[in-house]
Amino acid sequence: MSKNITLRKGLDINLVGKAEAVVENLPMAKSYAVSPLDYENVTPKLLVKVGDKVEVGTALFFDKNNPRILFTSPVSGVVSAINRGQKRKLLSVAVEPDQQQTVKELAVVNPAKAERSEIVEMLLQSGLWTRIVERPYGVIANPDNQPKAIFVSAFDSAPLAPDYNFVLKEEKAAVECGMAVLARLTDGKVHLSARKGDEGYMSQVKGVEYHTFSGKHPVGNVGVQIHHIDRIAKGDVVWTVNVQDVALIGRLVLGGKLDMSKTIAVTGSEAQKPAYKRIISGAAVESIVGKVSNDVRIISGNVLTGRKTEADGYISADANQLTLIPEGNVYELLGWAMPRFHRFSVSRAYFSWLCPKKQYKLDTNLNGGERPFVVTGLYEKYLPMDVYVSYLLKAILVKDLDKMENLGIYEVLPEDLALCEFVDPSKIEMQQIVRDGINLMIKES
């Protein structure tokens, strides 16, 4: 067993609306959808049209950049809508489920005996391949690549994040089986990291390199864990998989068929009753949280990195959490000069340091205007990596590829800089900058 890794940098933001530890099984939603926008750098090409009948696991579209990567339906039913935005950009493919759910036959193989290529093919056909993320860049893994290692974080440290030990309480066999599948995809190690003192059954999972971490968010971010376990150097390729998706893979192998149900946490100060819900991936948001007023922001994921989702939208494929917080589109008289006891700041120019245990109800106000980089030394306190944040960001802004590479673009994803973005008094859109930088690297490589 490897030793515990303690991170001293980071921040836990205490918010109102933590999910209560009860799971409600939700009935079938009226509609489900798969969206290419939940992934980076996917150019979708449709395989179905409105009115087509699909089963669980039927491919709805594929990625033109890599036609082997299929995006499959989480439910059986009829394709009810193909939603497009400007320039006919594909937003989502919606499926209206039928009463009797039927599952597409798949060649499910035994991970212990099958060839690696057969395992890859099984995951590609099921659509679960899209749940494997490749670094650098945070894109869907290229099935032709051999990753140096695969990393799984068994906990999420983001604000109001679901507790995976609770979510996956009954799924030990599936998680173990999923890890065994991942072990076949790499010649290197499969790393599993749990939070020290809250390890659940993770320490018992066999065939993995087990690590424990302690510290504040972003300690649960797999990118941060990679940095402390086996840093990504230029030329390295590693894969990461969310632990709930590991269970989905395990369930496919154990049950012999695709089952896209999962447990998500409904959280946030505006959630009626924050709790866990059992849903099928891609469910309509309305089926999960009901009618929501316009003054509420619905986020697929957590408040730092999640996607803004409309009330008539769908939960993102990678989200294990829905967060509802108030919109902050109000003016605040002389706000910057006020004590602002109800707001949170890491700076002692405000007073939240007086009550470290207080839970805050924060809204989406930007709390200021965008300014050039002024403060220094602040960002590095919230990124437990050997990366100079403002230098990297400036290299991206001037599109200097060599500098970006030298300063660590391969090691970070936007989510890793989310806390820096949160604390920044200059309100610089860091996650977007990093995303733009990564896209530029992809384009130029």
Place this chain on the structure above:
Amino acid sequence: MGLRKFVDKIKPTFSEGGKLSFLHSTFEGFETFLFVPNTTTAKGAHIRDCNDIKRVMIVVVLALIPTMLFGMYNVGYQAQLSGCPELADAGVMALFWYGFLKVLPTIIVSYVVGLGIEFTFAQKRKHEINEGFLVTGLLIPLVMPVSTPLWIVALSTAFAVIIGKEVFGGTGMNVFNPALLARAFAFFAYTPQMSGEKVWYTVDGQTGATALEQLSTYEAGAELPYSLSDAFFGFMPGSVGETSTCAILIGAAILLFTGVASWRIMLSVFVGGLAFGYLFDVAGMTEFPAYYHLLVGGFAFGAVFMATDPVTSAQTNTGKWIYGFMVGALAILIRVVNPAYPEGMMLSILFMNALAPLIDYFVVERNIARRKKLIKNVK
């Protein structure tokens, strides 16, 4: 809210297409001063820390208030000491009031000229107005001798803002600390008006050397020009804000507690100054205790309010240690070794402002080297 309604009502006049659209940035400046805007997060993190640059700057202004108030009092006190007849038996409040009236015009001139230029540039560039000058505008009067003619204050403020800041792209892009640049400009362009023994007094014909000037001719065994307590509390002539180490330390406490200024820089400036002061003491080049250096002249003021300017100082934590130490060390070096300039702090900080990017370059290079080493390990 009535005020909000009024602002909303006049807003179209200043927006694009409105009659006064050429004042758009100015309007926006005042609007965001009155109201934190209703902008919500569009991308990235959905919630944001409530700290913004306005708050950061206002904390610095707050930290400057003790030195400003003491500086005003001291102007009156020094005038009384030098025998100004009207102040012969004035009380504390009267002395303060006397100084207040002397210093206030400088503050007004500095803010009006500086903000005027800032607003014009923001307008031309269609940018939002930056808050940086709120601090610079107060720093400039505090680093000038009290008798500096107002036209020199205006001219050096304009020079600092235009040449020191706006040509580089405005707040956040400048190389040199604008307030120090203003002082340096005044000092070198108008040396007769800015140096000598008269400038520290507000009454015609009165003179008196600052502690630094007296120290440059100090002989071993003689009495120190000002007692330790006078030097610490600031009862001596000097630029308005620089004399009272005590008031400066109150400001330092505010800056450090709120985390607005870097404790690494502040500490290392003092360490650097003390180390070199001690060195010269041991070498026999100075005959007074090393710590006396830190109390007199602009050393403490520079260490707390000038060297810590995040934009012009080193940006990496390692860089900050080196930068701070060298600021302190150089200041003492100039004081002791260069007879032409009794005050070394201004030049030392400006010089290190220029070197800070180089220090950071080497620190960042080490980070890059660590990253490149990973590649070798793999192969």
